[in-house]
Amino acid sequence: MLLMMVTLTGENVFGLRTELDKQVRQFLDEHGDMALERLDGEEAPFERLQEALQSLPFLASKKMVVLRSPSANKQFTENAERLLGELPETTDVILVEPKLDKRSSYYKLLKKVTDYREFAELDRAGLARWLVAAAKEQGGSISQGDAMYLVERVGANQLMLGNELKKLLLYDPHITRTTINILTEPTPQSTVFELLEAAFAGRSKQALSLYEEQRALKVEPQQIIAMLAWQLHILALVKTAGDRTPDQIARESKVNPFVVRKSSTIARKLSLVELKTLVADLLLIDSRLKRESLDADEAIRTFLLKVSN
Numbered sequence: 490m491l492l493m494m495v496t497l498t499g500e501n502v503f504g505l506r507t508e509l510d511k512q513v514r515q516f517l518d519e520h521g522d523m524a525l526e527r528l529d530g531e532e533a534p535f536e537r538l539q540e541a542l543q544s545l546p547f548l549a550s551k552k553m554v555v556l557r558s559p560s561a562n563k564q565f566t567e568n569a570e571r572l573l574g575e576l577p578e579t580t581d582v583i584l585v586e587p588k589l590d591k592r593s594s595y596y597k598l599l600k601k602v603t604d605y606r607e608f609a610e611l612d613r614a615g616l617a618r619w620l621v622a623a624a625k626e627q628g629g630s631i632s633q634g635d636a637m638y639l640v641e642r643v644g645a646n647q648l649m650l651g652n653e654l655k656k657l658l659l660y661d662p663h664i665t666r667t668t669i670n671i672l673t674e675p676t677p678q679s680t681v682f683e684l685l686e687a688a689f690a691g692r693s694k695q696a697l698s699l700y701e702e703q704r705a706l707k708v709e710p711q712q713i714i715a716m717l718a719w720q721l722h723i724l725a726l727v728k729t730a731g732d733r734t735p736d737q738i739a740r741e742s743k744v745n746p747f748v749v750r751k752s753s754t755i756a757r758k759l760s761l762v763e764l765k766t767l768v769a770d771l772l773l774i775d776s777r778l779k780r781e782s783l784d785a786d787e788a789i790r791t792f793l794l795k796v797s798n
Contacts, residue, residue: 493581493582493604494573494576494581494582494584494602494603494604495512495581495582495583495584495603495604495606496583496584496586496599496600496603496604496605496606497509497583497584497585497586497606497608498585498586498587498588498589498605498606498607498608499587499607499608499609499610500587500588500608500609500610501608501609501610501611501647502587502647502648503647503648503651504608504611504647505585505587505608508606508608509555509583509585512583513525513553513555513583516551516553516581520549520550520551520552520553521549523547523548523549524546524549524551524552524553525552525553525555526541526552526553526554526555527554527555527557528541528554528555528556528557528559529557529558530556530557530558530559530560530561530562530565531557531558531561531562533562534562535562535564535565535568538556538559538562538565538572539568539572541554541556542554542572542573542576542580542582543572543575543576543577545577545579546579546580550579551579551580551581552579552580552581553580553581553582553583554580554581554582554583555582555583555585556582556583556584556585557585558585558586558587559584559586560586560589560595566593566595569595569598569599570598570602573598573602573603574602582603584599584603586599609746610645610647610745610746610747611645611647611747612645612746612747612750613637613640613641613645613747613751614637616636616640616645616647616650616747617633617636617637617639617640618633618636619647620636620639620640620650620654621633621636623651623654624636624654624658624664627654627655627658628658628662629657629658629662629663629664630662630663630664631654631657631664635664635665635666635669638666638669639653639654639664639669639673641683642669642673642675642676643673643675643676644676645745645747645748649676653672653673656672656673657669657672657673660672674706675702675706677703677706677708677712677713677716680699680702680703681699681703681713681716681717681720682720682748682751683699684696684699684700684703684793685717685720685755685796686751686754686755687699687797688793688796688797689755689758689759689796689797691797691798692797693793693794693797693798696793696794696796696797697790697793697794700713700789700790700793704786710778710785710786710788710789711775711778711785713789714771714774714775714778714789717771717789717792718768718771718772718775720752721764721767721768721771723744723748723749723752724752724755724756724759724764725764725768726738726742726744726749727749727752727753727756728756728759728761728764729761735749735750735753736749767795767796770792770795771792774788774789774792
């Protein structure tokens with residue numbers, strides 16, 4: 490009887506969860522609900538984890554044990570080599586480890602003895618390709634260009650994109666830019682980046698238009714200031730990162746790699762002095778709004794024009 494040991498890891502929560510659901514569904518279709526055990530390593534004691542792995546299936550020819558973050562249990566990692574080496578042939582195991590220390594012997598063990606599958610965050614192009622493939626799997630279609638447009642409009646969150654894709658396919662299996670505009674709303678963060686990108690490129694008219702679009706969407710000035718501050722924070726991280734690659738910056742700062750790569754283009758055009766000045770200007774606007782009667786819209790428009798010039 491073939492034994493299956495799988496490790497699912499990585500920052501792409503959507504991809505990891507999708508693969509886990511697929512593996513569990515396939516197993517249950519063959520062996521039934523009684524054959525599945527799910528345990529959380531942060532809650533279950535070591536003895537319970539050990540018992541789940543070593544016990545024989547009940548009323549089934551095989552069983553599947555899904556362990557979420559078993560590395561949170563120190564005893565488990567210390568005994569992992571023995572436990573995985575002594576698994577009964579009747580037990581399949583899926584180890585769900587969203588974050589692993591790649592310097593640890595536990596990580597090296599999982600790489601060696603399990604089917605190790607790492608789910609990294611997808612960049613903009615990767616998300617667009619995924620949307621095209623996912624639409625086809627669900628009996629619909631979307632062009633590469635329109636998939637890229639959907640990513641730009643909704644943002645780089647794969648879970649959100651998956652939900653939007655389902656909604657669009659229900660409306661019309663053939664997804665177009667027209668249906669995307671009808672059924673989806675641009676996410677404030679995504680549009681604020683476009684706003685800042687337009688301003689830094691000197692496209693002041695487009696930047697102001699994007700600002701008015703945000704206000705029409707009922708996004709308050711203080712919220713826009715907060716998102717502009719966040720974008721400037723990312724630019725500062727990139728600008729002061731030295732020789733680090735975008736992926737290294739993303740990993741160390743725990744920021745989406747897609748966001749870092751996109752910010753790198755702007756950061757290259759800015760000096761550190763200019764960036765510090767913009768941060769100070771935005772901070773001054775925020776401070777004045779809290780202590781005096783100031784036209785927030787006019788203050789932000791002026792800030793964007795200054796960036797553009």
